[in-house]
Amino acid sequence: MPNLPEIKKEIDKFRQEIDYHNYKYYVEDNPVLSDAEYDRLMRRLSALEEEYPQFITPDSPTQRVGAKPAKEFASVRHLTPMLSLANAFDNEELLAFDKRVKKILELVENKDCEYVAELKIDGLAVNLNYTRGVLTQASTRGDGLEGEDITNNVRTIKSIPLKLRKPGQEDLPQVIEIRGEVYLDHKEFARINEEREKQDGPVFANPRNAAAGSVRQLDPAVTASRKLNIFVYGVGAVTGKKFETHWETLQYLKSVGIKVNEVKKLCRNIGEAIAFCHEWDKQKKKLPYEADGIVVKVNEIVRQNMLGQVSRSPRWAIAYKFAPEQAVTRITDIIVGVGRTGALTPVAVMEPVEVSGVTVTHATLHNEDEVRRKDVRVGDTVVVQRAGEVIPEVVRVLTEKRTGREKEFIMPKKCPVCGSDVFRAEDEAVARCTGIACPAQVKERIIHFASRNAMDIEGLGQAWVDIMVDKKLLADPADIYYLEKDKLLDLERMGEKSAANLIAAISESKSRNLSRLIYALGIRHVGEHIAEVLTEHFLSLEELSKAGQEELEKIQEIGPAIAASIVIFFKQDETKTVLSKLNRSGVKLKQERKPKGKQTLAGKTFVLTGGLESVTRDEASRMIKDRGGRVTASVTKKTDFVVVGTDPGSKYDQAKKLNVKTLNETEFKKLIGEKS
Ligand SMILES: [Zn+2]
Structure with missing residues (x-):
């Protein structure tokens, strides 16, 4: 019989030791052990835990990457809001800030107010919730009141302790919200972008985007593969502990084993804070990570509370922004x-x-x-x-x-990636490639094609499209209909059941309405509504593809820009290839003519005004159109019925004036229902 209490003791000892070395390595940046020795400790702990799983606890250092990928992030309400800071760009604005602060605090102008100046890290703001010292939840800033639950991802960041250290004899607070900035240093940022470039993925524009993108990964394993780091700069709600000053708060955070940036200064007055801002504006290049300014905060917490906040910015802090180089x-x-x-x-x-x-x-x-x-x-x-x-x-x-030999830039007429025509609407600044299979945009196009309001293929979301395009299973939207179950099963994490469900969902989508298919093709300017308008005039994609600019412009609601976009789209060879692939796979590219005999409202013209209780305006319109009636926007003598809902507009008055028959909702439904 193994001596269980002894084993538990041993496990605890290993954990304490590993936590200590984690702290030395990731927080203090001052490792005591070699990597090999550290790994040996981890392996021994893992082995013990494997043998005695009853002793595994969520705060064990082995449990950083445990959770399975999530489908989406749950939303989390912060105990106290995460405010955003107002900016200052020069000395005057910092002096004006100081003046405002003193005015509200009723300090005489020549009396000093104490400030803390801290480096402003360019990363992703997060909220860490520790309950009795154990990390229980982590969330993004979100809108300041509510963020996304990123606990499983944040657990993989080694400089964030799963368990706080005890600060001396004092107990840890019951609850403490710790606020900080998750960031990537220059080196790791460059490494991630290099890796993405190798895989032909889009590179991150800056370390902040890269940090945000890494934290908001649905799969914690991806987050864990990137060396994210944190600096904390304050607290939100705290129970069981009181701070007198912000400076004291920072010292405390450091003492519980979490990383606080060392570039900070307790300033006796705004003059010292301004000097600190300028000093770091010059020195920022030396930092191994991106900082975009200095945050200046009123030091005394009592004063902070007196100052309060205006809209969502605290009146007791301001962010001085470094000048761009x-x-x-x-x-x-x-x-x-x-x-x-x-x-x-x-x-x-x-x-x-x-x-x-x-x-x-x-x-x-x-x-x-x-x-x-x-x-x-x-x-x-x-x-x-x-x-x-x-x-x-x-x-x-x-x-x-200039020497006179400079050459003007000409926008290419063909996409440099796929060779399709480039389309730019007159009122738009951006020119776009019209290629439905353009490698540069194929992922977005496929995601759109499968989305809920388009072909509605359940289970084919962004994550899978990313993988399937990368694995060359998909190169255009039509390829979806040629996916085979065996190939899907080769994908990591694709189970038998999900594969079967996906194949079924794909097959089911073949019979979607023509309007959904038109929308799914992702023609510039053709949204859901315009797609529906088009299906009132064309019975098949083939008919639509043959329509010329003039013919299209004759249709109400189709302007020159939409018409031009449709014409150029169907002219592309890529479009033709994709359409014929869709056709061969059995996707319905036509719509049946509406069956006659139910056209009970043929020749009747309707106008809708006000809100209806049981159906939306669009649904009511469709009910009328399905029965052969017409819906127009304004009331004239030729209008047969005006359907009047709650809060009707001037159309109701017009109807009375012209003596047009009005119907309330019940009467309308009777008219539709009785005869249908
Ligand atoms: Zn292209």
């Missing part, structure tokens, strides 16, 4: 990138230049109009700026440096 370089080329939604973005290729410690070679020009507005040409000498973004932007051209 600029540099001068020359543009050697302007290329065009294609985004996930098909948007074509001109990008300047430049002679390498260093901006805030990073060598940059590309700058975004946003869109064609921006290129014209700034008059950026190939060969130009330009000022570029980087504000925490990986891809900097061109601020302005130094026209005095």
Whole structure:
């Protein structure tokens, strides 16, 4: 018989030891053990826990990556709101802040107010909830009141203790909300982007997006694979502990074993805080992570409470933003990138230049109009700026440096990725690729195709589309109908049952209405409503694909931009290929003519006004149309019926004036119901 109490003691001893070394390594950045020795400890603990699973507890260091991938994040209400800070961009604004603070606190102007100045980390704000010292919940900031439950992902971040350390003799607070910023350092950010580039995925624009994207992974294993880190900067609700000052709060957080940034200063007055801001504006390049400013907070908690908040910003704190760094370089080329939604973005290729410690070679020009507005040409000498973004932007051209050999940029007529025609509506700044199978946008297009209001294929969401496109099972939306169960079962985490369900859902979607299919194709400007309008005029995709600009424009609600977008879409070879694949797979590309005999309202014209109780306006319209009636927008003498709901508008008055028959909801339903 094993001696269970002894084994439990041994497990506890291992855990304490590992927690200690975790703290030394991830929080203090001062490891005592070699990696190999640390691994050995972990392995021995794992082995013991495996043998005696009754002793596994959620705060064991072996339990960081335990949970299975989630379908979605639950929402969580913060005990106290997470406020957002007002910004200051120069000395005057900091001085004005100090003046406001003193006025509310009724301090004489020449009397000092104490502030704490802290580095503002550019990451993702999180709330950590510790109950009696154990991490029980973690959430994103969200709208400040409610965020997303990211507990399982946050547990994988090694610098966040699953269990707080006891600060001396004192007990840990019953509940404490600890607020901080999850971030990625420059090195890890570069590594993640390199990896994504290798896999042809889109790179993250900046470390903040990368941190947010990593924390908001449905699969905690992905989060765990990225070296996320945290700095905490304050508390929310606390029971069982009181703080006098913010400075004391920070010391306390450090003492319970969680990471507090060392770049901070207790300032006797705003002058010292301003000096600190400028000092770090100069030194920020040395930091191994991205910081975008300095937060200045009133130190005394009593004063903070007196100051309170205005809308969702505290009146006792302000964020001083560092000035973005600029540099001068020359543009050697302007290329065009294609985004996930098909948007074509001109990008300047430049002679390498260093901006805030990073060598940059590309700058975004946003869109064609921006290129014209700034008059950026190939060969130009330009000022570029980087504000925490990986891809900097061109601020302005130094026209005095022109030689006359600069070349103007011309937007390509064909997509540089797939060769399909480029479409830009007159009133839009963005030009887009029209290719339904364009590799740059195929994931988004397939996700849209399968979405609920389109072909409604249950189980085919973003996560699976990502995987299936990466594994080359899908290259265009029509490929969905050629998926085979065997191939699906080869995918990691695809079980027998899910595969069968997915195949069934796909098969079921083949008979969706024509309007849903038209919407699913993702033609620019053709939303659900326009798709329905189109099905009132065309009985099949084939008919629609043959319609010309003029014919389309004759239809009410179809303007020149929509018509042009439809025509160019059906002209593409890719579209033709996809449509014939859909056809061969048995997807219904037609609609049956409405059966005659039930056209009880044929020739009758209706106008709807006010809200109906039992049906929506759209449903009521459809009921009328299904029976051969017409629904128009305004009441004329030719109107047969005006259906009047609650709070009717002027149409009701008009009906009375013109003596048109009105129907209340009951009468309307009787008319529809009796004769249908
Ligand atoms: Zn394309």
